[in-house]
Amino acid sequence: MAEELILDTTLTKAEKYRQLLPQIEALTAGEPDLTANLANTAAALRQAFGFFWVGFYLVKGEELVLGPFQGPIACTRIRLGKGVCGASWAQARTLLVPDVEQFPGHIACSSESKSEIVVPIIRDGRVVAVLDVDSDLLNDFDYDDQQALEQLMPLMASWF
Numbered sequence: 001m002a003e004e005l006i007l008d009t010t011l012t013k014a015e016k017y018r019q020l021l022p023q024i025e026a027l028t029a030g031e032p033d034l035t036a037n038l039a040n041t042a043a044a045l046r047q048a049f050g051f052f053w054v055g056f057y058l059v060k061g062e063e064l065v066l067g068p069f070q071g072p073i074a075c076t077r078i079r080l081g082k083g084v085c086g087a088s089w090a091q092a093r094t095l096l097v098p099d100v101e102q103f104p105g106h107i108a109c110s111s112e113s114k115s116e117i118v119v120p121i122i123r124d125g126r127v128v129a130v131l132d133v134d135s136d137l138l139n140d141f142d143y144d145d146q147q148a149l150e151q152l153m154p155l156m157a158s159w160f
């Protein structure tokens with residue numbers, strides 16, 4: 001495992017993702033522990049982009065339960081269909097929210113969070129967790145984020 005991430009700050013966001021994704025793969029290769037891999041993935045994403053909050057909620061019964069994350073403390077449980085995370089779980093698709101205030105039922109873990117992207121992690125046709133990334137800037141996520149995070153999804157699913 002590499003000790004440090006290589007992050008070229010002069011790159012565009014899409015290029016940064018292209019530089020980062022193989023490093024996340026290398027960082028988690030050969031490590032069978034789910035918590036270790038989710039924790040390092042959250043840390044790598046936050047370190048690379050400086051997002052306000054990056055973390056995972058894991059499906060446990062009828063709820064999502066907070067998993068490894070980087071950032072301020074967060075809500076621990078989210079019910080199916082509730083908030084952006086619960087909606088992404090229920091719909092089994094990525095939700096990109098440019099302004100969280102405009103999202104009906106958004107769960108404000110922090111008033112500083114302004115925009116958000118949630119990518120479901122799907123294993124054998126079932127959502128097993130969601131990756132939630134929050135920004136303190138409005139409209140901070142676009143198709144580049146969606147594409148890159150969805151590209152990461154099969155790797156993340158393989159840890160479950």
Ligand code: SME
Binds near residue numbers: 083105113
């Ligand atoms: N805003 C999320 C809740 C999780 S926190 O942002 C970390 C939601 O509406 O599901």
